[in-house]
Amino acid sequence: MSVETSVLARSKLFAGLGSNTANMLLKHAEIIRFEPRDFIVRENQRADAFFCVIQGYVRLFKTNEVGRAADIRICEPRDTFAECLIGGGGIYAYNAQAADNIVLARFNLDGVRRLAEEDRALDRNIMQLMADHLLVTMECVASDRLQTAPQRVANYLLSQCSPGKPSETVRLPYQKSLLAGKLGLAPEALSRAFGSLKKAGVTVRGRTVRIDDIAALRQM
Known part of the structure; x- marks a missing residue:
């Protein structure tokens, strides 16, 4: 095959x-x-x-x-x-x-x-x-x-996390411009949303996203 x-x-x-x-x-x-x-x-x-x-x-x-x-x-x-x-x-x-x-x-x-x-x-x-x-x-x-831009991004990141982990590093599968379109956001709105998630321990480096506190991200 x-x-x-x-x-x-x-x-x-x-x-x-x-x-x-x-x-x-x-x-x-x-x-x-x-x-x-x-x-x-x-x-x-x-x-x-x-x-x-x-x-x-x-x-x-x-x-x-x-x-x-x-x-x-x-x-x-x-x-x-x-x-x-x-x-x-x-x-x-x-x-x-x-x-x-x-x-x-x-x-x-x-x-x-x-x-x-x-x-x-x-x-x-x-x-x-x-x-x-x-x-x-x-x-x-x-x-x-029903959801704000940060909430849409948070929910997407949570969907990429493994169950039961308190923190995780995920790699976006495609460019941020595509992710923005997938989530119904302009690229600049996606950047602002990522910025607002810093208080939940989200750090973005290119297509790599570090989530220090998954529980806090769920509360966004």
């Missing part, structure tokens, strides 16, 4: 599928690579595929008529995007851009659509992926409206 196939096999798209269906699904996939800042798809482009991240990170975002961008999501390994188009729709609703050197599986929409019509397990997986993405989106909207 190749590295790419191994990662795909552990994704939610492939969860619980029989070997025949999994092999058929792989036949509809093409492994592709992109360099940092390459566009994978562009907003309003005609859609013929959806994707699963195998290596690296993908930035999803929308732009308005004057070029301002709003981040939607950062996709990590084993995440899928644009799978909602299996159910219909002819264009991509957002831009997808490589955040670093990435490897993707590109799945043909028509082929997977036909396969899902024949296999209930695959159809359930696709429905579950779309439901998960809807719930994450709702959580992001709630976070934007």
Whole structure:
């Protein structure tokens, strides 16, 4: 089994599928690579595929008529995007851009659509992926409206900590500009939020973040 196939096999798209269906699904996939800042798809482009991240990170975002961008999501390994188009729709609703050197599986929409019509397990997986993405989106909207910028950053850092530890050093998985977009913040707002967390023992050095008192951070 190749590295790419191994990662795909552990994704939610492939969860619980029989070997025949999994092999058929792989036949509809093409492994592709992109360099940092390459566009994978562009907003309003005609859609013929959806994707699963195998290596690296993908930035999803929308732009308005004057070029301002709003981040939607950062996709990590084993995440899928644009799978909602299996159910219909002819264009991509957002831009997808490589955040670093990435490897993707590109799945043909028509082929997977036909396969899902024949296999209930695959159809359930696709429905579950779309439901998960809807719930994450709702959580992001709630976070934007209910939490301050420092609280959003604190909650993100806490999500990166190991259970039961009083302190920890974590490394941000991607650049701060991407983290800012993920949290719905401007880069300068993210910097101010990190500054306000110093009283909870948070020290930032590049992409390395030291948390001296996890319990204090939870109280932010």
